Amino acid sequence: MAGASGIEASAISVLKNAVEFDTGGRFTEALACYREGIQLLMQVMKAGQYHEQYHIAKGSTGHSYKTVFSKFIDEFLTEVQVEDPYIRNTHQIYNFLRFCELLVIPPARVRKISLVTGPDEVNFQQQKSRLNELVESLMKYEITLEINYTTSLHDREIRFNNGWIIKIGRGLDYFKATGRFAIGFCDFDLRECHETTVDIFHSKHTKSSAST
Structure with a gap:
């Protein structure tokens, strides 16, 4: 995705953390980050961005x-x-x-x-x-x-x-x-x-x- 900034950049960062937690077996933290990342992406969509x-x-x-x-x-x-x-x-x-x-x-x-x-x-x-x-x-x-x-x-x-x-x-x-x-x-x-x-x-x- 080009031109990621603001909410988009935050969503990408949170989801990267989720993947790292998931890979490291820290599933509780991973789940929380996945949820937060998805919520941020939904905000991007709702804002038309x-x-x-x-x-x-x-x-x-x-x-x-x-x-x-x-x-x-x-x-x-x-x-x-x-x-x-x-x-x-x-x-x-x-x-x-x-x-x-x-x-x-x-x-x-x-x-x-x-x-x-x-x-x-x-x-x-x-x-x-x-x-x-x-x-x-x-x-x-x-x-x-x-x-x-x-x-x-x-x-x-x-x-x-x-x-x-x-x-x-x-x-x-x-x-x-x-x-x-x-x-x-x-x-x-x-x-x-x-x-x-x-x-x-x-x-x-x-x-x-x-x-x-």
């Missing part, structure tokens, strides 16, 4: 959208907000489509997806047409896709209204191109990745306008 970071190495595999996002998708998820300035050309729109496919499968009960992205300056009408086709497709699953275009967006962020916030340095576009008949073309767990960083946050205070 949870933060985890991991690195996707250049050329690595095993980082499909299902692998990265499925652990955050549960029956409490009803709305997803995606901010990514580069859902523009063909492969980027396909990436967004693959991400949306995760949201139509139980246990998720998503009813609204909001996308904020940048307009394709070369062929905006093609971009708009392809995304509108996805709008119509999601309607069959009783999911509303709302799309807004802006030229001032720079950050990349995905917010789930069950509290999870995921920030990926490259947004959804972290897969390397591959041949159409090469391994990894269909199964993205087998597709090589560009180097990027994934930051995961949780806050019980995440706002949502979705109806349940």
